[in-house]
Amino acid sequence: MKSNLIVGAGLSGAVLASLIADKLNEEVLVIDRKEHIAGNIYDYKDKETNITIHKYGPHIFHTNNKKVWDYLSKYTKWNFFFLKPNVIIEGNCVTLPFNLTTLYEVFSNKMASDLEEKLISTYGYGAKVPILKLRENPELEFIAQYIYENVFKNYTSKQWGLEPDKIDPSVTARVPIYISFDNRYFQDKYQGIPLFGYTKMVENILKHKNIKVKLNTDFKEITQKFDRVIYCGAIDEYFDYKFGQLPYRSLNFDIQTINQEYYQKTVVVNYPNNYDFTRICEHKYFLNEKSSKTVISVEYPQSFELGKNERYYPIANDENLALYKKYKDESQKIDGLYFLGRLGDYKYYNMDLAVERVFEFFDKELK
Ligand SMILES: Cc1cc2nc3c(=O)[nH]c(=O)nc-3n(C[C@H](O)[C@H](O)[C@H](O)COP(=O)(O)OP(=O)(O)OC[C@H]3O[C@@H](n4cnc5c(N)ncnc54)[C@H](O)[C@@H]3O)c2cc1C
Structure with missing residues (x-):
């Protein structure tokens, strides 16, 4: 029987711990330097109002992966929930993603119906067209420019601290125009918020006789040796930033x-x-x-500034991915050491993809 240390009690660490504990029947120590489990998806009840707060930003679970949905549903009931956000355009609060409903909210009926017809005949009803792609179409240049200016440009610049043309296409693709009257932000088959919160869901995942959890504990404090160390923290930090910091x-x-x-x-x-x-x-x-x-x-x-705030979104450009690869190559020289999760892989994962990644890792490396 192998001994296992998992660094990070976030979603990735917790799911992996449960698989090792359950399917391999091995013991796992899960540590986290924070004072709470659940990592970035941590939520808590506000004492004054009794409202559940998503401490590290709003989290909406959505997936088409039935295996992931069924797995998590063993640990939580769901409040079935569809995200229907709004956006402020020219002082008005209107539907987001920018879709056919939004056209009628921001333009006259005549103009909206002309645009609707053009969009449907060009791309088809139900298509999601990334804004930068729409902009290339001369017939739809006006609406492309309108959306670009009012919804995309400054938001993206603020979000990434960059000009829009410096942004990786995968990020741009996340901001579509949706040729539909369906006002839900996501169209995945399964969508919801854990009924008793994300923290409770992670607590349930970690509830197993083979799992021990130690909070307020940094990896640096661990002196005991383990057969396997699965590190869900930042890969550059593990190697003391010897090649430089990942932004x-x-x-x-x-x-x-x-x-x-x-x-x-x-x-x-x-x-x-x-x-x-x-x-x-x-x-x-x-x-x-x-x-x-x-x-x-x-x-x-x-x-992100080391020691001052939290790591949220990896900046996935060529330079940074090349730096990440150096760390990844370095990690592969060490037996029994694995990196996982959004910080270990230096990759943005929605929650379902984080779980999917753990399933794949488990099947490939540990089974
Ligand atoms: C602002 C924001 C909004 C998001 N919204 C959504 C959403 O709506 N829907 C969706 O599906 N996904 C969303 N996500 C993605 C989601 O947060 C991630 O998929 C999920 O948190 C990944 O979990 P993880 O375990 O990989 O990482 P984390 O939750 O970051 O867990 C890593 C853990 O490791 C611990 N750790 C790190 N280093 C050490 C160390 N040296 N010693 C001990 N412990 C350590 C950390 O304290 C942390 O608890 C969002 C992400 C962000 C940033």
Whole structure:
């Protein structure tokens, strides 16, 4: 029987611990330097209002992967939830992603119906067209430019601290125009918020006789030897940044309690223009919680600075991925050491993809 150390009690670490404990019947020590489990998906009940707060930003679970959905559903019930965000355009709060509903919210009926017809005849109803692609089409240049200016350009610049043309296409693709009246942000088959919160879900995943969890514990404090170390922290930090630091974008969440029942009409409102922040999230909507007060978080993008703030989004350009590869190659020289998760792989994963990645890792490396 092998001994296992998992560094990081986030979703990736917890899912892997449960597989090792359950399927291999081996013991696992899971450590985290934070004072709580669940990593980036940690949520907690605000004492004053009893509203569940997503501490590190709004998290909506959505997937088409039935295996992932069924696995997580063993550990939580769900509040079936469809994200229907809004965006402020020219002072009006309208539907996001920019879709056919939005056309009628921002333009006259005549203009909206002309555009609707052109979009449907060019791309087909139901198509999702990345904004930069739409911009290449001369017939639709006006609407492309309108969306680009009002929804995409400044939001993306604020989010990444970059000009839009410096941004990796995979990031741009995440901001589509949706040729549909379906106002849901995601169309995945399974969507929801854990009914008792993400932290409770992770706690349930970690509940196993073979799993021990130690919080407030940094990997550097561990002196015991393990057959396997699976490190879900930042790969550059593990190697003491010997090739240099991997850059990330960070966020600052200004969490405020407001003395009124609702602050905005939906869970997330984006502010592409006019302000330093990018979006405001009103947390009571996730679980439809009732309170005479409400809690919002105002999201300010910023650079990641070691020791000052959290790593949020890896900046996936060629230079940074080449740097990541150096660390990855280095890690492969060490027997029994593996890297996993959004920080270990230096990759943005939605929650379902993080779980999928753990399943694949387990099947390939440990089974
Ligand atoms: C702002 C934001 C919003 C998001 N929204 C969504 C969403 O709506 N839907 C969706 O599907 N996904 C969303 N995601 C993605 C989601 O957060 C990730 O998929 C998930 O958190 C990945 O979990 P992880 O375990 O890989 O990483 P993490 O949750 O970061 O876990 C890593 C853990 O390792 C610990 N650790 C690191 N180094 C050490 C060390 N040296 N010693 C001890 N412990 C250490 C950390 O404290 C942390 O707890 C969002 C991400 C961000 C940044």
